[in-house]
Amino acid sequence: MEGKLKDNYKNEIKKYQPKPKVFLNCIRAFIVGGLICLLGEVITKMFIGYFGFTEKNAGNPTIATLVLLSTLLTGIGVYDKIGQYAGAGSAVPVTGFANSMASAAIEHRSEGLVLGVATNMFKLAGSVIVFGVVSAYIVGLIRYAYRVFF
Amino acid sequence: MDYMNAFIIGGLICVVGQLLLDVVKLTPAHLMSLFVVIGTVLDGFGLYDKLINVAGAGATVPITSFGHSLLHGAMAEAKDQGLIGIGMGMFSLTSAGISAAILFSFLASLIFKPKG
Amino acid sequence: MALVGKQTWEFTNGVYVQSTGTAVGPTEKEGPLSGTFDFSFNNLHCDEENWELAERALMRKAIQICIDKSGKTTDDIDVFLAGDLLNQNITANFMARELQRPFLCLFGACSTSMETTGVAASLIDNGYANSALAATSSHNSTAERQYRYPTEYGGQKPDSATFTVTGSGCLLLSREVTSIKVKYATIGTVQDLGIKNPYDMGSAMAPAAAYTIVQHFKDTNSMPHDYDLIVTGDLSTVGAPICRQLVKDEGYDVSKVYDDCGLLIFDREHQKVFSGGSGCGCSAVVTYGHLFQEMNRGTYKRILVVATGALLSPTMIQQKESIPTIAHAVVFEST
Numbered sequence A: 001m002e003g004k005l006k007d008n009y010k011n012e013i014k015k016y017q018p019k020p021k022v023f024l025n026c027i028r029a030f031i032v033g034g035l036i037c038l039l040g041e042v043i044t045k046m047f048i049g050y051f052g053f054t055e056k057n058a059g060n061p062t063i064a065t066l067v068l069l070s071t072l073l074t075g076i077g078v079y080d081k082i083g084q085y086a087g088a089g090s091a092v093p094v095t096g097f098a099n100s101m102a103s104a105a106i107e108h109r110s111e112g113l114v115l116g117v118a119t120n121m122f123k124l125a126g127s128v129i130v131f132g133v134v135s136a137y138i139v140g141l142i143r144y145a146y147r148v149f150f
Numbered sequence B: 001m002d003y004m005n006a007f008i009i010g011g012l013i014c015v016v017g018q019l020l021l022d023v024v025k026l027t028p029a030h031l032m033s034l035f036v037v038i039g040t041v042l043d044g045f046g047l048y049d050k051l052i053n054v055a056g057a058g059a060t061v062p063i064t065s066f067g068h069s070l071l072h073g074a075m076a077e078a079k080d081q082g083l084i085g086i087g088m089g090m091f092s093l094t095s096a097g098i099s100a101a102i103l104f105s106f107l108a109s110l111i112f113k114p115k116g
Numbered sequence C: 001m002a003l004v005g006k007q008t009w010e011f012t013n014g015v016y017v018q019s020t021g022t023a024v025g026p027t028e029k030e031g032p033l034s035g036t037f038d039f040s041f042n043n044l045h046c047d048e049e050n051w052e053l054a055e056r057a058l059m060r061k062a063i064q065i066c067i068d069k070s071g072k073t074t075d076d077i078d079v080f081l082a083g084d085l086l087n088q089n090i091t092a093n094f095m096a097r098e099l100q101r102p103f104l105c106l107f108g109a110c111s112t113s114m115e116t117t118g119v120a121a122s123l124i125d126n127g128y129a130n131s132a133l134a135a136t137s138s139h140n141s142t143a144e145r146q147y148r149y150p151t152e153y154g155g156q157k158p159d160s161a162t163f164t165v166t167g168s169g170c171l172l173l174s175r176e177v178t179s180i181k182v183k184y185a186t187i188g189t190v191q192d193l194g195i196k197n198p199y200d201m202g203s204a205m206a207p208a209a210a211y212t213i214v215q216h217f218k219d220t221n222s223m224p225h226d227y228d229l230i231v232t233g234d235l236s237t238v239g240a241p242i243c244r245q246l247v248k249d250e251g252y253d254v255s256k257v258y259d260d261c262g263l264l265i266f267d268r269e270h271q272k273v274f275s276g277g278s279g280c281g282c283s284a285v286v287t288y289g290h291l292f293q294e295m296n297r298g299t300y301k302r303i304l305v306v307a308t309g310a311l312l313s314p315t316m317i318q319q320k321e322s323i324p325t326i327a328h329a330v331v332f333e334s335t
Helices: A009-016 A022-051 A059-075 A079-086 A094-111 A113-120 A126-149 B002-022 B028-044 B047-055 B064-089 B095-111 C051-070 C087-099 C109-125 C140-147 C201-220 C236-249 C280-297 C314-318
Strands: C002-004 C008-024 C079-084 C103-105 C131-138 C167-174 C180-186 C229-232 C258-260 C302-310 C325-334
Touching: A009 C201, A009 C236, A022 A059, A022 A079, A022 B002, A059 A079, A059 A094, A059 B095, A079 A094, A094 A113, A094 B028, A094 B064, A094 B095, A113 B095, A126 B028, A126 B064, B002 B028, B002 B047, B028 B047, B028 B064, B047 B064, C008 C051, C008 C109, C008 C201, C008 C280, C051 C079, C051 C087, C051 C131, C051 C140, C051 C167, C079 C087, C079 C109, C087 C103, C087 C131, C109 C131, C109 C167, C109 C180, C109 C280, C109 C302, C109 C325, C131 C140, C131 C280, C167 C280, C180 C201, C180 C280, C201 C236, C201 C302, C201 C325, C229 C236, C229 C280, C236 C258, C280 C302, C280 C325
Parallel strands: C079 C103, C079 C131, C229 C258, C229 C302
Antiparallel strands: C002 C008, C008 C167, C008 C180, C131 C167, C180 C325, C302 C325
């Protein structure tokens, strides 16, 4: 006589749980993520060619442009649909970072500009900045010490 | 060729992200935080600049480049100012992106309503 | 009323459904049950300024329709019981402020519909009220923004996720004999088999539904074939088969009469709703609309509605806790 489903529940229910379509999701992430980076390359070349930026500093206006684009797409209500389709393909590029800030800002407008928009803007993006800065400090200190002592 | 590299390498970085989401079951916030740290660490070994040379926007557009920029700015200032330079220069390269995100998000909240 | 078995209440003095009111949003209107709702808004904001006001508009509409259909006035209501998904139950509280009737606020997450119905019926059966109004609501955007992410966030949800129903259902119970009688309510016990994934509520809630169903059979000495329909609130495509199996393991085969409100309310092929509908409004609008209409048509004579709730909060998920769940069941009979 087989054991009951509730004994060893977490393992036994695996057969009822839908498996993520990993391969399909990866293809979509590859295509959309690749396209966003391709767009970034086009924009970078444009800034170098027409606006006199150098290869070194064209990254800045490129990112600012992608941020603007992402914010607009978030505002018109399209980015969440792209995100559901592309997964990491839209979350990993800097457009995902901008979407996390813009979506939080737009959502919390109903609580006012100070306590709503301004307070909540970094709700999702804050972790990126915090971990970025903390890891940069740690790696920076190690690099600095390496440089000084070796 | 630059365009092809940007597409492929940027796409591959996103595939790694997707695997971390689907198989390792990280949340998006965990994924982005991890990638920023990876960017910092790769730049610590001097590898991220090499990646940018090959991939162009395929390396500067993903969030990993944020970590790279933070460290780059920190080290550049540390060269001139010593240890304290790390903190002084940290946001110098990322300032454009973050400032843009804050400004545009704020403006967006004034113009747009959430659609659900 | 009598306590029957361990945790079932039998309403022996006669409690009947006087009237109902249901109000839904655009996605529900486009689903398979579209003709069964009393009112639907054609925009997700329900013509209001923000999401919280929109949910209130839904509940206000459902209550107004329910009271109008009964021929009574607000003053005739002796007690108002309500709950919703939001922190501090703001939708219910603010509706109570408008209604100005004696108020009991209840939280059962998505099990609130049957929890409020069961308690309301017991108050009437025992003579503490002649007329009781029970309401609940949920809204896709208020739930999304409180429990998960801002609504415009581009995160990717897995296939096991459910889609919170934008809807409110309201029920007026009294001693006046009508075509639908409230016969029993089985009050659930919290179950938790260790599921931690907030994007898979079906797996978390199935044990609670199964527990309550089995306990109901034991308490009332009944069998699956005594019911024309046994319907859970929102177990979805993931939880429904798990629940059936869990109940079967205890010796009751419900497969011939089992269904789930979350599966009935949406067309999963053509609507982007992942594994089905969820939310307090789900079981409420399906039961008080479609299911009662089928009972009046004679399709069902005796149904067991098992509303299932996941008692989680974002804080507790971040603290890596598992999800406790509960299910409350009510038996409705045609007279």
